[in-house]
Amino acid sequence: MRGFGHAGPSPWTDLDRPPLDADALRRDILVPGGLWSALDVVEETGSTNSDLAARARDGAPEGAVLIAEAQSAGRGRLERNWTAPPRSGLFLSLLLRPSGVPVERFGWLPILVGVAAASAIERIAEVEVALKWPNDLQVSVDGAERKIGGILTELSGGAVVAGLGVNVTLREDELPVPAAASLALAGAEVTDRGTLLRAVLRTFGELYGEWTAAAGDPHASGLLPAYAARCSTLGRAVRVQLPGDRELTGEAVAIDPDGRLVVRTPDGARQSVAAGDVVHVRPEGSGAPAAS
Structure with missing residues (x-):
């Protein structure tokens, strides 16, 4: 993990992607009585989740935020790699210790x-911005749903480390796969990473406070209806790739109290899915662009 004191290429070589101002972020985010207790920005690391998980095992307090300008071993779900050019997105992890919340609601x-x-x-x-179940952030580019970000959470030392990656200024020729996108490609009015980061951390702090106050209850905290309102998967024909090379097809009809996707199969049965890759299936004859 490298900080900003070493000799090397200047982070200002791409003026469209200026470095984050860690001191300014701390002044704005680390406020008395707030959730956030520490904020660090590093130039490059393998994975912010791995680094923060190590701190969690060493007893680091809740509210630590670790941000990387670049990750060489960023990970998504199912151990997939997450790569992007330096300073082209938000790459961060949060250390959470949800007091009073049962582990089954983590x-x-x-x-x-x-x-x-x-x-x-x-x-x-x-x-x-829509949410594809379980944790992909999507935007529309030229009428097609494309992924701009993802989330990965891990347990470590009794804490939860939540990683978030969002593509902000990636250009078309920098995308890792055709189904990816960035805020810039979606026509975002604001792509300043510091402004976006402040908004994300402040919003999360507010919602997290409501969720923990409700002991993690997704109904009482308002989390379940808020998620359902943004979930692009609900009401869609889906194909779910399940562990063990199994496949489930049907209509995504609900999110259950445990956060699982409920799929109604062609025979009318309902099956809750806790993990799996979901493909949004284009209805035959719809003329709509296919979505992943």
Whole structure:
């Protein structure tokens, strides 16, 4: 993990992607009585989740935020790599110790991060952001749903480390896969990473406070209806790739109290899915662009 004191290429070589101002972020985010207790920005690391998980095992307090300008071993769900050019997005992890919340409700945390990130980014960037179950952030580019971000949560030392990655200024030729996108490609009005980051952290802090005050109850905290309102998967024909090379097809009809996706199969049965890759299936004859 490298800080900003070493000799090397200047972070100002790409003027469209200036470095984050860590001191300014601390002044704005680390406020008395707030959730956030520490904020660090590093130039490059393997994975902010791995680094913060190590701090959690060493007993670091709740509210630590670790941000990287670049990650060489960023990870998404199912151990997929997450790569992007330096300073082209938001790459951060949050250390959470949800006091008074039963462990069985910790599974709502990636959904909480998604709701906070989507609502904050949409408000600041003026781009509609949807959530594909379970934790992908999506925008529309030329009428097609494309992914701009994802969330990965891990347990470590009794804490939860929540990682968030969002593509902000990636250009078309920099995208890792055709189904990816960035806020810039979606026509965002604001792509300043510091402004976006402040909004995401403040929004998450507010929603997290409501969720913990309700002991993690997704109904009482308002999290479940907030997620359902943004979930692009609900009401869609889906194909779910399940563990063990199994496949489930049907209509996504609900999110259950445990955050699982409820799929109604062609025979009318309902099955709750806790983990799996979801493909939004284009209805035959719709003429609509296919979505992943």
